[in-house]
Amino acid sequence: xxxxxxxxxxxxxxxxxxxxxxxxxxxxxxxxxxxxxxxxxxxxxxxxxxxxxxxxxxxxxxxxxxxxxxxxxxxxxxxxxxxxxxxxxxxxxxxxxxxxxxxxxxxxxxxxxxxxxxxxxxxxxxxxxxxxxxxxxxxxxxxxxxxxxxxxxxxxxxxxxxxxxxxxxxxxxxxxxxxxxxxxxxxxxxxxxxxxxxxxxxxxxxxxxxxxxxxxxxxxx
Ligand SMILES: Cc1cc2nc3c(=O)[nH]c(=O)nc-3n(C[C@H](O)[C@H](O)[C@H](O)COP(=O)(O)O)c2cc1C
Numbered sequence: 531x532x533x534x535x536x537x538x539x540x541x542x543x544x545x546x547x548x549x550x551x552x553x554x555x556x557x558x559x560x561x562x563x564x565x566x567x568x569x570x571x572x573x574x575x576x577x578x579x580x581x582x583x584x585x586x587x588x589x590x591x592x593x594x595x596x597x598x599x600x601x602x603x604x605x606x607x608x609x610x611x612x613x614x615x616x617x618x619x620x621x622x623x624x625x626x627x628x629x630x631x632x633x634x635x636x637x638x639x640x641x642x643x644x645x646x647x648x649x650x651x652x653x654x655x656x657x658x659x660x661x662x663x664x665x666x667x668x669x670x671x672x673x674x675x676x677x678x679x680x681x682x683x684x685x686x687x688x689x690x691x692x693x694x695x696x697x698x699x700x701x702x703x704x705x706x707x708x709x710x711x712x713x714x715x716x717x718x719x720x721x722x723x724x725x726x727x728x729x730x731x732x733x734x735x736x737x738x739x740x741x742x743x744x745x746x747x748x749x750x751x
Contacts, residue, residue: 556594571693572661573618573748577668578679579603580629580636595732602605604699604732605668608725611739612697613664616748619662623669625679643678652682662747664693669708670729671700676708684712689719695746697739699732722746 581594581603595602603608605623614621627650629635643650669680694716696709705726713721725742727735743749 532641533651544660557681562613563665564574565741567586571748573664573666574659574662575616575618575622575666576623576625576656576683577605577609577666577697578677578683579605579609579668579670581606582633584595587696595729597733599611602661603670604727604729605670605697607732607738608697608699609668611736615740615743616666616737618664618666621656621682623679623680624653626653632661640672640677642711644673644675645701647675647681648678649685650679652679654683654685656687659687662692664695665689666695666697667712668699669699671698671706671708674703674706681715683748684715689716692719693746694719695722696726698724698726699729700726701729 547614569654579602585663593603595607597607606716610621612618618663630639640650667680668681669676681738696712698705700706705724709724711719723742725739727738731738740749
């Protein structure tokens, strides 16, 4: 944890990045549109989430969320709130080879994948992907970008003509440029204003998520 928490903190303090706050990082600088409220959509929530394994102190890592006694990954919890509020189907993006079960090995594998542009094979297959016109896509920030499994995901699926709504959880880095990365990989998708939140705020985030869904016209299906 120390390996990345200290750099985030130093960056925030030294450079006063606006994106280091909890919830202030939801303005994104790619062309966006609102989804038309009241329209019938086929909606999918696709998310990647790797809650830290048992034995890691949740008070310091804060990467596991406990709500009403149930344990979730941060992005997983956001995905559940979104799917419940919109009636969307939900799918978890998983790699063919699971990630290591301890933080140090996970962090070093993720860093190696990032540095060498390794795009891991996915176990998840969305056979009816073409049926969906609105897709919420969720991921944590890993090493200042999306996990490489998300690059595999965007390689595999073509979002042409679809509405793509990103959501994310982070430990201080905010969006970290990931929305622009997605827009670059999916230039023919319509991007809608997404929602990014610090892992420290996820457990109490349901109302904020529902407000955001209302703002983009996605709270009532
Ligand atoms: C390997 C790894 C790298 C991470 N790198 C960053 C980072 O660069 N910036 C950041 O803000 N948070 C970083 N985090 C923290 C996660 O973004 C944060 O804990 C997130 O809420 C995890 O979501 P999840 O529980 O759904 O996987 C990292 C976490 C892991 C496991």
